[in-house]
Amino acid sequence: MRVNGKEETQGAGLTLEEYLKTKGYESNRVAVELNGEIVPRSHFSETVLRQEDALEIVSFVGGG
Amino acid sequence: MKITEEMYRQALEQRHGKEQQKILEGSTVGVAGLGGLGSHIAVMLARMGVGNLVLADFDTVDLTNIHRQQYTLDDVGKKKTEAILGYLKKVNPYINYRIFDGKITGENAGEIYADCQIVCEAFDQPQAKAMLIETLLERMPKLYLVTGSGMAGIGSANTMETSRPFQRLYVCGDKVSEVGEEEGLFSPRVTLCAAQEALMTVRLILGITEP
Numbered sequence: 001m002r003v004n005g006k007e008e009t010q011g012a013g014l015t016l017e018e019y020l021k022t023k024g025y026e027s028n029r030v031a032v033e034l035n036g037e038i039v040p041r042s043h044f045s046e047t048v049l050r051q052e053d054a055l056e057i058v059s060f061v062g063g064g
Numbered sequence: 065m066k067i068t069e070e071m072y073r074q075a076l077e078q079r080h081g082k083e084q085q086k087i088l089e090g091s092t093v094g095v096a097g098l099g100g101l102g103s104h105i106a107v108m109l110a111r112m113g114v115g116n117l118v119l120a121d122f123d124t125v126d127l128t129n130i131h132r133q134q135y136t137l138d139d140v141g142k143k144k145t146e147a148i149l150g151y152l153k154k155v156n157p158y159i160n161y162r163i164f165d166g167k168i169t170g171e172n173a174g175e176i177y178a179d180c181q182i183v184c185e186a187f188d189q190p191q192a193k194a195m196l197i198e199t200l201l202e203r204m205p206k207l208y209l210v211t212g213s214g215m216a217g218i219g220s221a222n223t224m225e226t227s228r229p230f231q232r233l234y235v236c237g238d239k240v241s242e243v244g245e246e247e248g249l250f251s252p253r254v255t256l257c258a259a260q261e262a263l264m265t266v267r268l269i270l271g272i273t274e275p
Contacts, residue, residue, distance in 0.1 A: 029190040031197040031198055033233075038201040038202050038230070040202055041198060056230055058197075058213075058230070059190075059239075060190035060193040060194055061213050061240060062216075062243045063213075063214070063243040063249055063254070064100055064101045064102070064186055064187050064188035064193075064212055064215070
């Protein structure tokens with residue numbers, strides 16, 4: 001699959017929640033788009049990633 | 065000197081061009097949070113004559129805000145919505161201001177910003193930033209969201225940029241400089257990020273989607 005525009009060999013078959021954890025993201029600080037659609041946090045644990053998916057992950061840091 | 069709305073409009077037209085000013089005047093923008101980012105964003109949007117502003121915050125002005133937010137010592141203890149409105153009306157009284165004094169949540173955000181074409185995210189907590197994006201992008205299929213991430217410290221301004229990770233999401237800042245025990249917020253860098261958000265907003269209003 002493609003993650004943030006780059007080819008990613010791992011991840012297919014994992015849920016989005018598992019993938020984010022594996023990659024060290026904190027799931028409550030990220031916004032995720034899967035194949036151009038925003039994925040609500042409540043769907044992270046039931047969204048299974050596939051080889052053909054394109055994933056965009058934006059992680060936010062504090063301050064404002 | 066007595067200044068009329070017509071004089072004010074002409075002054076804006078003189079600076080921005082008549083056609084562009086008409087578009088700005090007809091647009092509606094939301095600001096989510098009125099702290100270091102949002103208080104400055106609101107002022108910049110008002111100066112540019114964005115005709116309709118929806119401004120929301122639950123907080124009151126604290127002495128520890130003065131170092132980077134668009135408030136004065138007279139404002140300490142006042143609601144941020146009330147304090148910023150007082151300032152904005154002195155800058156541009158000819159705008160339709162709508163205020164929401166309360167916490168913005170996944171339940172109410174869609175309603176608060178329902179009329180907006182663009183919302184500027186201006187929270188400080190990363191969880192709140194993520195919540196707003198998820199909520200508004202899902203519920204408002206035409207909305208553009210302009211956000212800030214990474215503005216702490218006194219790192220070079222040259223590391224701060226605007227990116228467009230999703231079709232309708234822009235992120236301003238260096239994406240990494242986080243507030244923490246060793247990293248505080250300094251006025252210039254926070255204000256710079258606010259200006260980046262306001263600039264992206266006016267670009268979108270005028271039809272430019274490139275970050």
